[in-house]
Amino acid sequence: MKSIAIIALFGVFGSAFAVNSYENYKVYKVVPNSVEQVQILVDLRKEGYDFWTDVFDVGSDVRIMVSPSQDEEFSQYITKVRLNAVVAIANVQELINAQKIPAENARSSRLGSYSWDRYYSLSEIHAWLDELETTFPDYVKTVTVGRSYEGREIKGVVIDLKAGNREGTPLVGMIEGGIHAREWISPATVTWIIKEFLTSTDPDVKFMAETLVWHIFPVINPDGYLYTFNNDRMWRKNRNPANHVQCGTDDEIGNGIDLNRNFDFVWRTIGASSNPCDQTYSGPTPSSELEAIAISNYVLQLKASGNMIYYFAFHSYSQMILVPYSHVTGYGVLEAENYPDMYEIAIRGAEKLTARHGTQYTVGTSAEILYAVSGSSFDWVKGVADIPIVYLFELRDIGEYGFLLPTEQIIPNAEEIMDCLVEMEKTTRKLGYYTGAANGVVSSILAVTFGVLMMVLNY
16 A cells, blocks of 8 residues: 555656656667668667667768767777767757747747747646637637547647538648647647648638648657656657557657557558567557547547548658658658649649758658658558548658757747748649649659659659
């Protein structure tokens, strides 16, 4: 009984004294120059180092976080195997601390109790969503699509600026954020989109907001996100301990499932792990997690009740717009029959994004420009729910700060993403997706043309 009381007491006060410190942790940048060096990194991952890069290849940046106790051994080993490692972040905790300080140079931008000069906790985000329903009762309603493993709401808002005044089946869009807990810029960006849809005076933003009914969820991994605030800033997965194993000296990392590897589409075929110690652990079975089930069911409900056009998922980092499917390259991209359209829409959006602040984004499938993935939410939305326009955004930056993007970059990041979305909406509309025209001859011709081009380029 005494031990139970101690455990309960720890549950109440644990966050006050169980916060992981990353003081003097370093992040190294390593670029393997051969298949042999890639294999060296694969083997090194098994030694308990925290790789910020999920999958790696020849010539690609690999980011590795190294604790002070590992640093000497890591440096000696890297030198021995002739890999060049450069310190990208000298002290991870300094960046974590900086993220808790509101940006001083951020332009004034508020909606009710919320601003975009800081990162907000789960309870603050949920309270703001409730506040929006009170502030805009004719246009906004909160919705809970399910609950997490620890029983928290997977909460969002439905924005319908023409509620009661629509004819026929409404066009629908859905936006997902926060599936990976440590990617704080994702919920910050999604909440900015909500603010823009409700308050922008820009005619293009207003058109996009009014034309569709939007279902927007800033944090679909609430347990993990809360854990990054109270316990471990670098936590990625959800908090399901059912498949826990001991991972060296780290008893905690063996908990949780990577929700963006858990969806039931080409599950665990590539770019996902069967080892609970890995950050990309895909779970024991497809859609084993309550969070993945909730999102899947909700998407299918939206498709059944409306004309669902869009699904946008927001992640960090890498500055990319990823097009389904994440396991294909070359001619295989045409497994998504309207890939040429999605690619064109994304390219035009990326160009508009760059025009705002000069930020460069790359467009393509994950397997071609980042790394192969299976079991992701947005691939499931395309491959199973068959929603036409689907993307995953990897937001700022390309590794200088990684998951610890400074608060000063929240607004510039959000502004350029909003420009991108507006341009994507314009292009989607011009291609006929709102009327169904894109599902006919035009799309087929584009697919054949794109396929011929791909074969020529690969020749």
